[in-house]
Amino acid sequence: MKILVANLGSTSFKYRLFDMGDTEATLLAKGGFERVSEYTACIGEMLATLKADGHLASGDDLDAVGFKTVLGKDLSGCVEADDRVLAALDGFKEVAPAHNPAYAEGIRCFKEKLPAVTRVALFETAFFQWVDPAATVYAIPQSWRELGIRRYGFHGASHKFIAERSAELVGNDAVFERARGLYVDGPSDYSGDPLRVISCHLGGSSSVVGIRNGVAIGSSMGFSPQSGLPQNNRVGDLDSMAIPYVNKMLGLSMEEAERQLNKESGLLGLSGVSNDARDVREAAAEGNKDAQLAVDVLIDSIRHWAGSFYFKMGGAEVISFTAGIGENDANLRAKVCAGLEDLGVVIDPAANDATVRGKEGIISAPESKIKVCVIPANEELVIAREVYRFKQSH
Ligand code: ADP
Numbered sequence: 051m052k053i054l055v056a057n058l059g060s061t062s063f064k065y066r067l068f069d070m071g072d073t074e075a076t077l078l079a080k081g082g083f084e085r086v087s088e089y090t091a092c093i094g095e096m097l098a099t100l101k102a103d104g105h106l107a108s109g110d111d112l113d114a115v116g117f118k119t120v121l122g123k124d125l126s127g128c129v130e131a132d133d134r135v136l137a138a139l140d141g142f143k144e145v146a147p148a149h150n151p152a153y154a155e156g157i158r159c160f161k162e163k164l165p166a167v168t169r170v171a172l173f174e175t176a177f178f179q180w181v182d183p184a185a186t187v188y189a190i191p192q193s194w195r196e197l198g199i200r201r202y203g204f205h206g207a208s209h210k211f212i213a214e215r216s217a218e219l220v221g222n223d224a225v226f227e228r229a230r231g232l233y234v235d236g237p238s239d240y241s242g243d244p245l246r247v248i249s250c251h252l253g254g255s256s257s258v259v260g261i262r263n264g265v266a267i268g269s270s271m272g273f274s275p276q277s278g279l280p281q282n283n284r285v286g287d288l289d290s291m292a293i294p295y296v297n298k299m300l301g302l303s304m305e306e307a308e309r310q311l312n313k314e315s316g317l318l319g320l321s322g323v324s325n326d327a328r329d330v331r332e333a334a335a336e337g338n339k340d341a342q343l344a345v346d347v348l349i350d351s352i353r354h355w356a357g358s359f360y361f362k363m364g365g366a367e368v369i370s371f372t373a374g375i376g377e378n379d380a381n382l383r384a385k386v387c388a389g390l391e392d393l394g395v396v397i398d399p400a401a402n403d404a405t406v407r408g409k410e411g412i413i414s415a416p417e418s419k420i421k422v423c424v425i426p427a428n429e430e431l432v433i434a435r436e437v438y439r440f441k442q443s444h
Pocket residue numbers: 252253254255282325326327328329331373374375378379
């Protein structure tokens with residue numbers, strides 16, 4: 051089954067074409083376009099390339115297109131990307147302005163260009179559908195809650211991959227199967243060996259998630275991808291009183307405060323150096339105190355959320371690191387896991403240092419009670435798999 055995964059940025063269009071089977075997934079082709087102002091031309095060019103390279107006889111040769119949609123109003127899961135999805139994206143376009151309009155536009159373009167090809171949306175919030183309301187509801191007035199203001203959770207495709215892959219790595223087949231079938235079967239009854247995972251997705255944007263037996267119990271992300279850990283340019287958690295206070299003290303309008311919290315905060319705002327964790331780390335190593343503070347705040351925040359999920363799950367069997375920072379910054383991983391010997395976390399420094407640049411592996415020592423893993427992110431594969439399962443079950 052040929053499945054195309056379309057990754058739509060506000061100025062970019064990237065794609066991967068997979069040949070999917072029950073157990074096999076083969077990446078046939080990948081490509082993309084930058085500085086994109088409208089997607090229709092890109093789709094045409096992409097189809098021409100895929101035909102010329104012999105991957106498709108025609109556009110209709112595609113079985114489905116998958117979209118990693120971010121946040122839908124009153125809608126989540128892995129669903130057909132129809133008018134309901136377009137309305138849901140539109141309903142929250144103010145909350146995810148960099149993502150929702152781009153996906154709505156992309157879905158429309160595919161519908162126009164390839165009307166016979168099934169379109170499937172896998173929302174980034176999907177992995178968090180079964181989180182207990184106690185962990186998603188904000189203590190705000192009813193009228194605010196009715197607008198859909200609550201914790202959702204993002205990076206769902208990435209954390210779902212960790213739920214599956216970490217179970218495979220530690221040989222827990224029952225949890226692997228449960229995690230795999232989640233969007234089709236829901237969280238089925240479970241009585242096998244427990245697998246509690248603290249999943250740290252640390253990249254341009256970051257989140258920590260607790261996963262019990264393949265199902266998420268909560269995320270550091272909230273109403274928008276703005277909360278939780280400090281992000282590259284975005285603030286992460288912030289007391290809501292700070293906004294009226296800067297309005298009074300600095301005369302910032304709501305729009306300007308929002309812009310600064312989105313574009314001039316996070317690692318960039320703290321370090322004053324860069325929004326890129328590599329530059330920040332380098333500056334810190336050269337003695338820049340602001341850069342060091344940025345690194346320390348990130349580490350403290352990861353530990354804060356990881357500690358929360360450890361406590362909520364009553365322990366953990368696995369701590370997992372993924373995405374650009376999580377896969378590459380061995381020093382940060384060591385600091386996140388430092389001083390946790392009483393919880394049973396012992397890092398193997400040699401394994402930790404060697405597991406970088408896309409390598410997968412276990413970086414804890416054999417005697418470590420909790421296994422610490424590095425698992426390279428593969429969000430496109432997760433989308434292709436879920437679209438495949440969607441097609442099989444519909
Ligand atoms: P995105 O979240 O935008 O998809 P990535 O998952 O690729 O991005 O993560 C990007 C982040 O990973 C950047 O902050 C980058 O500095 C960081 N990163 C990449 N390589 C390294 C490295 N060797 N050491 C530390 N951080 C790194």
